[in-house]
Amino acid sequence: MPPNNDSYNSDELNAPQWLNTEFIREILVKHLKAPELKVVDVKFSPASSKGDHYASLMFRAYVEYETQKGHSTISLVIKTMPEQDGHKKELLGESHIFETEIAMYTKVLPKFEKVLREVGDMTRLCATCIYHSLKPRQVMVFEDLLTQGYAVIRRSANIEELRAALETLAKWHAVSHKLLKEQPELFDQLQYDITTLPKFLEQDFLTKSLGSFTDMLGNVESLKTYRKYFEPMQDKLIQAWVDVIREYRDNRQENGYYVLCHGDFHLRNMMFRGPDCMLLDFQMSYVGSMANDIIYAIYMLFDGKLREEKSNELIYNYFQTFVNTLKKIGYQGKVPSLVEFRRQMFEKRYNDFLLLTSFQPIIIYMRKGADPGEIIENDDLRSKLYYQKEYIKELEDLLPRMLHLGYFEPL
Structure with missing residues (x-):
């Protein structure tokens, strides 16, 4: 993880304990339908810069893994709720923001894209969500748009x-x-x-x-x-x-x-x-x-x-x-x-x-x-x-x- 750095939000400098190799492996096993998958290495870092957002925590995971098909890499973005006590947790802890966003990524926006595709419009409205959960913790995992050539404008x-x-x-x-x-x-x-x-x-x-x-x-x-x-x-x-x-x-x-x-x-x-x-x-x-x-x-x-x-x-x-x-x-x-x-x-x-x-x-x-x-x-x-x-x-x-x-x- 990067050291304490003014470029990042302080609560994103260190990933929570549950965000570890085993968590990543379980997600990739389901996503890739590869029960034999083995995580070789995973590096976590903040996925956003200071000032980018407030209502969640964002981490990036660069993963090396092996399956029957060989050695591969993937970059993931993990979005979750704040765990540290304080104003952010107090404001957001009992909110419905993750229920809303999960519905958007899994139901609403895919339907919107389907309507557009039917008339030949290939506009993408959202990233691909490969995992989501509300319990035991609120978390969503996405394919990393940076690796697809997208960038945030600063x-x-x-x-x-x-x-x-x-x-x-x-x-x-x-x-x-x-x-x-x-x-x-x-x-x-x-x-x-x-x-x-x-x-x-x-x-x-x-x-x-x-x-x-x-x-x-x-x-x-x-x-x-x-x-x-x-x-x-x-x-x-x-x-x-x-x-x-x-x-x-x-x-x-x-x-x-x-x-x-x-x-x-x-x-x-x-x-x-x-x-x-x-x-x-x-x-x-x-x-x-x-x-x-x-x-x-x-x-x-x-x-x-x-x-x-x-x-x-x-x-x-x-x-x-x-x-x-x-x-x-x-x-x-x-x-x-x-x-x-x-x-x-x-x-x-x-x-x-x-x-x-x-x-x-x-x-x-x-x-x-x-x-x-x-x-x-x-x-x-x-x-x-x-x-x-x-x-x-x-x-x-x-x-x-x-x-x-x-x-x-x-x-």
Whole structure:
């Protein structure tokens, strides 16, 4: 294992005791249907860098093994729940994130890919899961996408990469939009989202964020005029955001454009191979408005310059791919319109406000390689994040746009 290194999350520097040679052998015996398999050597290492994720632990296993066919190697990625006592375990220990993700990898996304294959679209939506378990521990094992030529981007995505990511999402959204009407039972296991994480809505980084944001607005000369729009949201922003996320389950609208949302659509949850984009991490996936993933992308995926110059083009391209895919797969309902989609995005602007005031300062800091756990648990650090020059600069662009588009008109 690597030494204590600032490049990795501290709880991924050493694999848990159960993650050993015998565990790997049992998985490979079943996966390869080779009872005689012998593990010659296995090396464990962290499978992600600091700042890549928070809701699980990720390890990579490079395995040398022998079967009747000879000597071979394989690289695996193991995803499991935190075992160390602390905030992460407290927040995630009683959650349903692994049930959600197992359903996504074993049932939902394979069905989506089958629908696409039937019309000649070979888009891959997920990695291959070769093992999963909820007891005695929650764990999933995947074939390593790095060995297939995929890579995580550790810089801001360019326009081509953003277009590829949104086109993959559009196809996913289109298939789910069709199947929600034809086979709604496919989504029965997906009854949770980020707002249903135990005690998530009580976390300081969420409950104190608007106060820190409005304090910053009052201290930055170029932004002072916007404070009056956010102060009245203090007692209602979080619940209004929850209502947006849970709309399909709790307050379904007759004209709503509903899909299976990824739920955490940012750059660290995708890998690229040339023009292809593979999405990762489906622990927060849920059925909701298709606007939700796109609004999330605006704040968590696009950087300032591209958001300012290319967001409308990217959203238009996403929507065209969505509509074209619906037609290609034989959707029989009324095809959604861009005008109505834009209206629904605007209607759900509490999503914008929550992401802007709570999540965006954190994601900007995480892009610098910061540990999300440190941010979530450190009040003083979070307060300082609102004064990052990159964040201030983005607000100087975003807030006037919101004002001019009517975002601050009464909801």
